Amino acid sequence: MITVSRISKSFKVAKRTSGVRSAVKALFRREYTEVAALKDISFSIKPGEIVGYIGPNGAGKSTTIKVMSGILVPDEGACSIMGYTPWLDRVAYVKNIGVVFGQRSQLWWDVPVIDSFDLLRDIYDVRESEYQSNVKLLTETLDLKDIIHTPVRQLSLGQRMRCEIAASLLHSPSILFLDEPTIGLDAISKLAVRKFISTINKEKGVTIILTTHDMNDIEALAQRILLIGKGSLLYDGSLNTLRSQFALNSSQSIEEIIVQLYKEYQIT
Numbered sequence: 001m002i003t004v005s006r007i008s009k010s011f012k013v014a015k016r017t018s019g020v021r022s023a024v025k026a027l028f029r030r031e032y033t034e035v036a037a038l039k040d041i042s043f044s045i046k047p048g049e050i051v052g053y054i055g056p057n058g059a060g061k062s063t064t065i066k067v068m069s070g071i072l073v074p075d076e077g078a079c080s081i082m083g084y085t086p087w088l089d090r091v092a093y094v095k096n097i098g099v100v101f102g103q104r105s106q107l108w109w110d111v112p113v114i115d116s117f118d119l120l121r122d123i124y125d126v127r128e129s130e131y132q133s134n135v136k137l138l139t140e141t142l143d144l145k146d147i148i149h150t151p152v153r154q155l156s157l158g159q160r161m162r163c164e165i166a167a168s169l170l171h172s173p174s175i176l177f178l179d180e181p182t183i184g185l186d187a188i189s190k191l192a193v194r195k196f197i198s199t200i201n202k203e204k205g206v207t208i209i210l211t212t213h214d215m216n217d218i219e220a221l222a223q224r225i226l227l228i229g230k231g232s233l234l235y236d237g238s239l240n241t242l243r244s245q246f247a248l249n250s251s252q253s254i255e256e257i258i259v260q261l262y263k264e265y266q267i268t
């Protein structure tokens with residue numbers, strides 16, 4: 001379903017130095033450095049999998065999600081998702097995927113949530129009957145009844161996140177990319193989001209790629225882990241294998257094992 005082969009992506013970043021002299025000099029001759037965000041990344045994902053994509057800050061997780069969702073074009077490599085190359089066939093491709101960036105919103109800030117949903121229905125060209133049944137199901141399962149007519153700017157983070165997840169599923173995508181969907185949520189909201197992710201995976205067969213720093217999300221959801229550090233893929237396997245290979249003792253938490261792994265690979 002998803003094949004990522006030998007993807008690399010660098011960003012050109014302007015060098016910044018302090019001081020007025022340097023600032024004036026930079027007006028005439030700007031210097032750049034290259035940040036290698038992804039280095040030769042390859043993996044494949046089967047339909048119906050929930051894959052946890054983990055790694056420390058700046059490892060390259062969001063860049064990978066952006067490449068897979070067609071937002072960024074890689075410098076090298078190929079990616080085939082449901083037969084599409086994400087950055088080439090964008091219009092047709094996005095009908096098959098849902099994307100949630102925990103730190104950004106796809107909802108219109110000043111209008112009631114349901115108006116954003118209606119706009120997304122038009123953008124994705126969703127059939128009315130399919131749209132109505134999805135709104136009903138998502139309203140029930142994500143408990144949106146009391147907030148769906150509220151403008152997004154008046155929602156709490158947890159309420160907004162439930163709406164974001166609903167928004168990403170209005171067009172019944174087969175694949176869902178979740179980039180830190182539980183960031184900043186309280187314990188109740190985290191559990192609700194986790195339960196929902198698990199339900200749509202089990203009941204609707206949605207394939208899920210989840211990036212998170214919360215190892216409880218990973219333990220609760222991910223059957224498989226991809227570990228990335230400094231732009232390179234370092235581990236691909238199940239949580240159990242990771243535990244049996246890397247745990248120092250049976251009382252070590254998954255969080256401790258992951259921290260130890262980050263240190264071992266020198267990626268923090």
Ligand SMILES: Nc1ncnc2c1ncn2[C@@H]1O[C@H](COP(=O)(O)OP(=O)(O)OP(=O)(O)O)[C@@H](O)[C@H]1O
Pocket residue numbers: 011012013035036037055056057058059060061062063064
């Ligand atoms: N638009 C950009 N311009 C320049 N550099 C970028 C850009 N986007 C990402 N980077 C750099 O690429 C590297 C990988 O960033 P990325 O956002 O993919 O990391 P991440 O694993 O998602 O991190 P985090 O856990 O902190 O969200 C970092 O060094 C980052 O500074």
